[in-house]
Amino acid sequence: MGLLSDPVRRRALARLVLRLNAPLCVLSYVAGIAWFLALAFPPLTQRTYMSENAMGSTMVEEHFAGGDRARSLARDFAAHRRKSGALPVAWLERTMRSVGLEVYTQSFSRKLPFPDETHERYMVSGINVYGILRAPRAASTESLVLTVPCGPDSTNSQAVGLMLALAAHFRGQIYWAKDIIFLVTEHDLLGTEAWLEAYHDVNVTGMQSSPLQGRAGAIQAAVALELSSDVVTSLDVAVEGLNGQLPNLDLLNLFQTFCQKGGLLCTLQGKLQPQDWTSIDGPLQSVQTLLLMVLQQASGRPHGAHGLFLRYRVEALTLRGINSFRQYKYDLVAVGKALEGMFRKLNHLLERLHQSFFFYLLPALSRFVSIGLYMPAAGFLLLVLGLKALELWMQLHEAGVGPEEAGGTSGSSPPYPPTQGVGLASLVAPLLVSQAMGLALYVLPVLGQHVAAQHFPVAEAEAVVLTLLAIYAAGLALPHNTHRVVSTQAPDRGWMALKLVALIYLALQLACITLTNFSLGFLLAASMVPAAAVTKPSGPRPLYAALLVLTSPAASLLGSLFLWRELQEAPLSLAEGWQLFLAALAQGVLEHHTYGALLFPLLALGLYPCWLLFWNVLFWK
């Protein structure tokens, strides 16, 4: 810091920053992107390893052999379900009781803010059924959860069958030290949310539900199971939870251990592990997996029922049975054995899972990137904003003095004192207007859906999405209004000050997002930083405008959707992409209201107003 407090060196450094600003920015941006892509390659990815001592050293033997029982239970469940058209609560209660569990039910209801067209539901009411296996000689202070979310159609019945067969097997064992809760939820994640809120006796989303009669202490870990066929070719594991939260890496390691032990084919993001790390193919495949995970995590949606458990500090993941056209298939016994092994090891836990990483990226199932290694990628991108802000700050303070003579005469005072020159008062109006725009974007679509549905021939869900887009687009018209409000003596200084504030605002927001959800922060930084850095009212304005629009939060979302489907090897046509985009907008708003996902308010209240400031800068007169 002595370097900066010495005025001579400081001036030299300032000159360097000013002169080399553009190359430095480009270099930093390229370094950030390159660093991120390099994360998939071996020196930066490490092999995963089990940190938790209680789960590492002792191997367990699996004895589960209830494959036939699981299949027949699944058939019964599916038949009862078809007959009643809803979750067969009485049958589930009877079956759970017959295998020796304590059975309880919970009814819940929720009116969604607007009709959910993807899942076709609006006024939702359902019943969750759960059975508790009480561990002998334990005082119900700790428990594990095996949950099967059941949607409206009769998928997942094999998962219910397997869960019940496992419950019957577990009930006959004497080694349990933690209670085990077998939970079947109706309306998939809504039921899970209702159950979790009632279990922890909180109400964060306005769900109405009956209180739980049976509890089993603090939940230590949870596994959600999704199976829709009697045989599977592979098991896919999902870790991304609500708002990009991840379970402790040890839970994933545990799953991977039993995959290897049972010889199961396990995938991550639907991709197999690359076998060959020496040639280019392996790392390329892991780049794809990494990008898929980043997109999935950035979306902030729970990638399975486990995602809602993470909010309550319950480590959880979802196992999905995939039945593809591959030749070799595994039956339910193999899946059951993997689950049995996992539960037995979790049963050994003395403390909550805490030894391993909570922040990581996964380029493959057995490889991970730790937070210390991936953070520089985002750091380089944010450095661009910092450099730009520094340049503007210096230009503002030395306005009137040319950059070449800034180091010369020190006695000559600038025409305006620095504080006066920045003219902070003139920035209040654009800041307030853009924030108000963000607030309108957040509040109005849901609030005004009925008005919109009355005046235009659209359904409520469409009304919400279209209002959203309309307000978003209306924000673009604003600078023509604000520039009349704002009057400054020095127009050049005006936009510089505004851009300086916008740059710092954006950098702060992105830094905060990156700390909690790296993927979202990185994606937003990668898309928004270049446009934010180059925007100015002079120069090729149409080009800048196009760049800004292409990198606005909504456009980033659209681009992410295309990239996601491309990586999944199911490319979208433009029309499909647009439909998916509209559905994603509606889902984003819904998930904010039903589960408390933070992506929508973050974009509406934070990044969109910030982006509007840059738009404002571009059309400054």
Add this chain to the structure above:
Amino acid sequence: MAAAVRLVLLVLLLLGPGVWGQAEPPRDSLREELVITPLPSGDVAATFQFRTRWDSELQREGVSHYRLFPKALGQLISKYSLRELHLSLTQGFWRTRYWGTPFLQAPSGAELWAWFQDSVTDVDESWKELSNVLSGIFCASLNFIDSTNTVTPTASFKPLGLANGTDHSFLRYAVLPREVVCTENLTPWKKLLPCSSKAGLSVLLKADRLFHTSYHSQAVHIRPVCRNARCTSVSWELRQTLSVVFDAFITGQGKKDWSLFRMFSRTLTEPCPLASESRVYVDITSSGQDNETLEVYPPPLTTYQDVILGTRKTYAVYDLLDAAVVSTSRSLNVQLKWKRPPENGYIHYQPAQDRMQPHLLEMLIQLPANSITKVSIQFERALLKWTEYTPDPNHGFYVSPSVLSALVPSVVAAKPGDWEESPLFNSLFPVSDGSSYFVRLYTEPLLVSLPTPDFSMPYNVVCLTCTVVAVCYGSFYNLLTRTFQIEEPRKGGLVKRLANLIRRARGVPPL
């Protein structure tokens, strides 16, 4: 007083030494009892009670001769001037919803409560010593009882035995929810029995079977009782109870049949020769109602009917002292077979002092019928001092179970019988009249996870972060708030300064 004693002695001497041994009944007696209750869920509960009664005033007389009463406990009573002592060690949790009301529930872990005599001056000190001594006797970590987990309840935990006054300052209560109970606690408990585990009901106490259960609770209760009906003098009663619940689902493969051998892997062969009463009770209440779905073998010679916990119950009674029971089959192995699967209140709140005493909340409430009452306590999670964390901080911290004591109106009025004659399982809590009965229920302990620093590398993280923040913040603050200007360095060194000093002394302006 001394004259009276001498007079009694004189009379006894006059009666002659020959009569001395036989005529006077022994001043202590032992009754043992086993109650087997098939529970509504299909599990089977077995409750052992061993009661030693000693007609002697331990505290007044300098007692040195012990027969049936364990000396270790007797000395404890006189040394610490105890009035009552209740200690329970429990593994598991009594599921009232599925198992029905227990005869005597205990919280998971260790529970100790004691009443001291009025003569004790420093109750806290005696309490501390007492818990340390008991810790040694029962091989339990009772020495962890200190002021941070001891409370003095004001409304509950009244003395169960004979008591003149109930000044709550002589009561101490503590629970250790983390205590794990195992064979090392069972062995010293068994050693207190007069027949140890050699004869009588105690041969069934095999550790490997008792700890193969869903619930295991062993307890010691010491209290003063009336020596006779008119209560002219005091006797001491020691009750050792042990309750276990066998999981019928695992052991019986879904059937509800049980036998003594299947449960304990032992049968009863002979009574304890020191016992004056030795009985096995089997709850056969449902046999009359469910169309004879239940069959007890060997068929009981007698049955016993009474109102227990508000409902009328029938028990099959096997008296081990009755020669017929044991001699017909050489050993008794009771079996049971199911032929068919079958408002204005009182609130006392004592807030905690950090690291000194725990919170105590007592409420006396009247519950309306068919209602759910929820008592919720809001608390803040705070960081502890870093030395106060346990070695396994991420396991969580235990909150002791709450206690519910209630006088429940009885459905069927019980006839007030002779307290001394009634079975042991029915005479633990003093009953005022037959219209209500006393229950005490405990909730599960609560496991709360507190914010925990990362103990794996606390210094790295904390020190590095603090240093970086401090350095960066300070420097940047400096740079942002100060303006820097170049000042020409002063010309001339030592000589000029000296010259200036001289000029100042002379009153001339400096150079």
